[in-house]
Amino acid sequence: MARLSETFELPAVAGDRLTDRISIGVLARVVPRDVVDEVLAETRRLEQRTRSLPARVVVYFTMAMCLFFEDDREEVIRRLVGTLRWLGSWKTEWKIPTTGAISQARVRLGAEPVKLLFERVAVPVAGLGTKGAWLGSRRLMAIDGFQLDVADTAENAEEFGRSTNGPKAAAFPQAMVVALAECGTHTIVGAAIGGCLGDERSLAAPLLDTCEPGILLTTDEAFYGFDLWRRFAATGADLLWRVNSLLTLPVIKALPNGSYLSLLIDPKIPVAKRGPLIAAARAGNPPPTSTALPVRVIEYSIADSDTRGPSELICLISTVIDHTDTAAIELATAYHERWEIENIFDETKTHQRGDKRTLRSKKPELVKQEIWALLLTHYAIRTLMTQAADEADADPDRLSFMRTLRIIRRQVTD
Secondary structure: OOOHHOOOEEEEEEOOOOHHHHOHHHHOOOOOOHHHHHHHHOOOOOOOOOOOOHHHHHHHHHHHHHHHOOOHHHHHHHHHHHHHHHHHOOOOOOOOOHHHHHHHHHHHHOOOOHHHHHHHOOOOOOOOOOOOOOOOOOOEEEEEEEEEEEOHHHHHHHHHHHOEEEEEEOOEEEEEEEEEOOOOOEEEEEEEEEOOOOOHHHHHHHHHOOOOEEEEEEEEEEOHHHHHHHHHOOOOOOOEEEEEOEEEEOOOEOOOOEEEEEEEOOOOHHHHHHHHHHHHHHHHOOOOOOOOEEEEEEEEEOOOOOOOOOEEEEEEOOOOOOOOOEEEEHHHHHHHHHHHHHHHHHHHHHOOOOOOOOOOOOOOHHHHHHHHHHHHHHHHHHHHHHHHHOOOOOOOOHHHHHHHHHHHHHHHOO
């Protein structure tokens, strides 16, 4: 972990302003200043006049808010400039901005630049030697969703909604985030934000652009739909999705290792026409992909932790058709790596935010800005952890997220 405690200094330039030197320590390696400036230029957020809080500083400030959730906004700014005071870089004419000035600066920035910055920076980081990140030559990835409590304002409630439990509504509005994550490194590399009453499958559709050949994408049964499956399969990524065990999956051909080939038939096809499609496939004449898609099915049971309870039937479908390529037991084992995404969400929702579990922002646009900054900061932390693990020839899972977070917090202010 020694690398994580090294300092990152921006070079001093004669005549530069105090704010030119504000960065966010080691995280600036992952989110460098030149990339921030490129994104600000593309989104037309670069200032035409000198401000006490330039857009670049506000970007780093939004990330710092996600490191120091317990502190108010003015204290976060103090943490960013504290080292500069000690180095003698503090300029007497520059004052700590008020909470109102900080809020105005965040409104000027908006969510778009932070979203674009996340999309520009967040890419899979596992190398070929990264432990726990691969099934053969395929990168293990997962899609799932989680919810975040946001500030209880009328605007946030209208934008994001409140979840309900019977007649009772939740105390806070909630935003839903559907994320694409690299299982082995715990990095989130794609995301979409919506309201808590929305459909996870609809939010998953924007993640299509982040999928490509060479990955094995896993999801749980909540995401399955014929059209969504077809669209993700068209990206060239291999899929391994859990489906409801009641989904009709006719046996086309039994395979030696216990799995079998089947067909996903477009639900728009009338029931009367499905029998001939199945019969033709069994005879070696697969139907056109416009009506049905070939899949491999892996079924197995998991005993209930209470031995008196029934076993749970797990039904997986995959585009990895060739059983000689990957055995059924290997796919079943890989699917359970999907649960790593639950740990990722726990890091983001619980450990990174500490006791303050509700996002600060009172307006929907700033809520989105804060979520993108939260994801960007988590990605930067996890990237540094992966680099440290690779150098030590260790599994990234063996490193402590909380210990790394504390090191980074100290480094920002030390």
